[in-house]
Amino acid sequence: MIAMQQNPHLPENVVRVSALQGGYSGVRIDVTSFHCVGQVSHKFSHTEETRLSVVLEEIGGQCEPRLRPNRPNPIDHMPRHMHFAPAGLEMWGHTDDVRFVRDATLSFDITKLSDNMATVFSEDVVSAPRLRFADERVWTLVRLLSDALSDTDPSTQLYCDGLTTAIAARLFALPPHSRAEDVTGLAPWRLRRVIDYLDSRLPDRVELGDLAELAGLSSSHFSRAFKASTGMAPYQWQLHARIRQAQAQLLDTDASLDEIAEATGFADAVHFGRTFRKLIGAAPAAWRRELKS
CATH class of the missing domain: 2.60.120.10 (Jelly Rolls)
Structure with missing residues (x-):
């Protein structure tokens, strides 16, 4: 941006x-x-x-x-x-x-x-x-x-890549995808390669085109196949991975919420706390106290 x-x-x-x-x-x-x-x-x-x-x-x-x-x-x-x-x-x-x-x-x-x-x-x-x-x-x-x-959240890149692909598909009236391979998930080796790459780049921005290239697929085909395999869009997977990373730091360290937010790519503790509560159902501090008590 x-x-x-x-x-x-x-x-x-x-x-x-x-x-x-x-x-x-x-x-x-x-x-x-x-x-x-x-x-x-x-x-x-x-x-x-x-x-x-x-x-x-x-x-x-x-x-x-x-x-x-x-x-x-x-x-x-x-x-x-x-x-x-x-x-x-x-x-x-x-x-x-x-x-x-x-x-x-x-x-x-x-x-x-x-x-x-x-x-x-x-x-x-x-x-x-x-x-x-x-x-x-x-x-x-x-x-x-x-x-x-x-x-500025890192997962925004994948989110916006997906939105632009959907806009282009709708605007240019692409034919419907009806072949069987378009609705099945990624082959295990492709899925592992993509997830390993996502994990290695945490918490940085990742482009949808890079993930599709790793899998040897077009961006639109990759997005559908990834969701069929994981139940999530790529940006959602990355966001959940960052929250899992934050959960590990909450349990294994005494780092402040500001420090954890910075380490996991959130703009500040408020943004981190809002996202954590949405995905986990509890505020980070409360979740940490409950699991450490």
Whole structure:
């Protein structure tokens, strides 16, 4: 995750802009907040990239994507709308009176995504613009990804890698996976190799693509097979492993909660305690007292 500087050259009637950026598994995401007064019309960035723009919040009015700055969108406004633009297509954003907008733009590296997911995307899908549409599942996945950008927890990397893979699969309408090997678990040697690698990297960030490569599978196939084998998504496995590591330190050492949190990759004792309670059902200090009494 990268905090971005505010743009000193703002479009007319945009009084403040703030943004965050992150990159996961062939997808870059820019989440931008605009504070506006009056009519705003501006050219969207990332024209050279294949991208999806999702409106997460719009307050005080409505905004719309346009192919020309002075040509209204022919498709009526709808809640939680988004648009898709292939590389090379210029587009503009327009609003008459919106006060605040938060949107997320996902820029896709189609070649890297295709390799990661072991899928050849349909050229018809990738190259066809969609000026305004709604997809509740895509919107929810993008919101979860946007909300996770500022999370420094190491397990966030695997979590966001999984979200971007799911978004791409949904957006590009991949055919359903019906072959038997797609729904079975990992071979024992593959599972052991992946778990050994996860354990060796604790508590650091790990990328989904690295785990898939170790198993010799695409990212999407690996994620399904790993969950079939373990009952957990990769990020959940890593998070549980970090909590197990913390439990060992709680029992075997007199380290403070702050020290254990730092050693197991949590931002602070509060974050550690919240996660521990969620997974174990008790606060770390109470759990330690009970088992040591």
